Amino acid sequence: MTHSLEDNMDFLTEAMTRLNGSLDMKESLVHTFDFLEKHFPIDAISLHQYSNDLKSLNLLFLVQSGRFDFVEMSVPLSETDARSLFLHNAGVSGVINTPNNRKESVASLHSNALRSLVPFKERGYLVCILRSEEKILGHLCLMGKHLGCFTREHEQKFELLLTPFALAMSNLLQYKRTLEFQSKLREERDELEKNLESLRGRHVIGERGGLKSTMDVVRQLEDRELPALILGETGVGKELIADAIQAISPRQNKPFIKVNCGAIPESLVDSELFGYEKGAFTGASVSRPGRFEQANGGTLFLDEIGELPLKAQVRLLRVLQNNEVERIGSTKTIDIDVRVIAATNRNLELMMQKGDFREDLYYRLYVFPIHVPPLRERTQDIPALIYSFMKRVCDELGLDGLPQLPSKTVDRLLKYSWPGNVRELENLVKRGITLSPQGPLYLEELLPQDEGWYIAPEESQSYFEKTIDARVEAVLEQHLPKLHLASKLGLSSFEHEGAPDDNSFSSSALPPVIKPLDDTIREAIQAALVQAQGKISGAGGAAELLQLNPNTLRSKMRKMGIRAH
Ligand SMILES: Nc1ncnc2c1ncn2[C@@H]1O[C@H](COP(=O)(O)OP(=O)(O)OP(=O)(O)O)[C@@H](O)[C@H]1O
Structure with missing residues (x-):
């Protein structure tokens, strides 16, 4: 039995009204399904595409x-x-x-793939290809309720829907x-x-606490626009401070280039x-601008400046003095206008004394020094840092x-000595x-198990003090033979002017006097x-004589109860 033209028109009008009934295409399709369910024995409608390249059916x-x-x-x-399927695509536009x-x-593959959403069973399928402007949108599939459920009449009715469905699908896609x-x-x-x-600089925790000064x-x-030199142990937040400087600088919207001098091979x-x-x-197959050129008009952050080899220090100084660079292999000079912020965890003064850091470069950079204290000296910031790292890690995960x-x-954690500083704390929270x-986070269980690492003055020596001891002992080891000789000879100082040098006395001639190391x-x-x-610090001071950092010497003296007089 064929349907009258009037029936078909009514069917089509209602289907189109439903299809276009809502701005939300998903809602329209659900309403359309409710209507079609009355005209077709269906459980579901699906759309899929065939990918010729991937040889796959994409639902x-x-x-x-x-x-x-x-x-x-x-x-x-x-x-x-x-x-x-390709045959279907190429030729047939009717209903299968x-x-x-x-x-x-x-x-069968189609039914199987959708079995988590529509119960898998033997059923009839009515499929046709939807096209828009000669482009295949996909195969529209009516999934029947049971075997052989679609008749010739269903096919004809389905065919009426092809154009409105194609339009709707095109919109949906x-x-x-x-x-x-x-x-x-x-x-x-x-x-x-x-x-x-990160460009603006993360919030600096402790800016009103331990980092206030x-x-x-x-x-x-x-x-x-002044150059700045940020000084502090490793992991204390020097880069964060550099970000903070950049964020309030007149160059805040200009390039901010960061270079880790310690990470670049010397060559x-x-x-x-x-x-x-x-x-x-x-290997230089193309020309390349250096970091200075990239930072032109803006700021260059030279992290770990203490690791820069002497030769590079000379060139760096020249660039800073003349405000121009020369690329390697070129004699042309390029004018540059770069503000330099440098950072280091090394004692540049000591390096300078040893000839490992150029004095002229040091004074060029040391215009505005900024000290970042280690975490063990600002334990009041620890709770806020832990909270902030917990929040950051939870967001990330x-x-x-x-x-x-x-x-x-x-x-x-407040008693721990934090040799790795804020970064160590951050990694601990992450872990x-x-x-x-x-x-609950029992972070203390993840700390190094050696109890001596904890700062608990009443219980054990701090990590920092241990480091000082190790440094003092290493330095003194070098001087012990001289010292023993000096005391044997009744000299007031083992580096007394005119004191015999190492070669003048052989150890076999005078056997060393062994004393407790602390006495020595x-x-x-x-x-x-x-x-x-x-005099402790400065030229000719005790620290220089002992080749120690003045603060290290002061701390050792305090510990041993030695006064400077
Ligand atoms: N005050 C702080 N507030 C929030 N996060 C901090 C603070 N200090 C350090 N951090 C975080 O600790 C980590 C280490 O800091 P940063 O890299 O700035 O240290 P650094 O001193 O430059 O280290 P390095 O000596 O290895 O170059 C970073 O993830 C940083 O965001």
């Missing part, structure tokens, strides 16, 4: 009673299946009626692409926000900093809420949360103090 979405799903599943096809999905290989685009934009925006955060100095640089330092011309050396942190853990995302250290310090007339 796109599924509509059922009261439900819409974007499916996004790819089903690989055999060569024969692919060929059979498959009485039993199990007997037709592609329909466009809508899906828009959603994907939106989510990609959202991801990119999040990424950019993160980058912006450091940040007071930083704020003096606001809107100023590449010059080309990295100053650039090179094509053919300047083997997509965890809801923060894990519990026992107060005894915080107490323990803790990775191992136990739900908490005490004597060496006292001897140096006598010779330096009580």
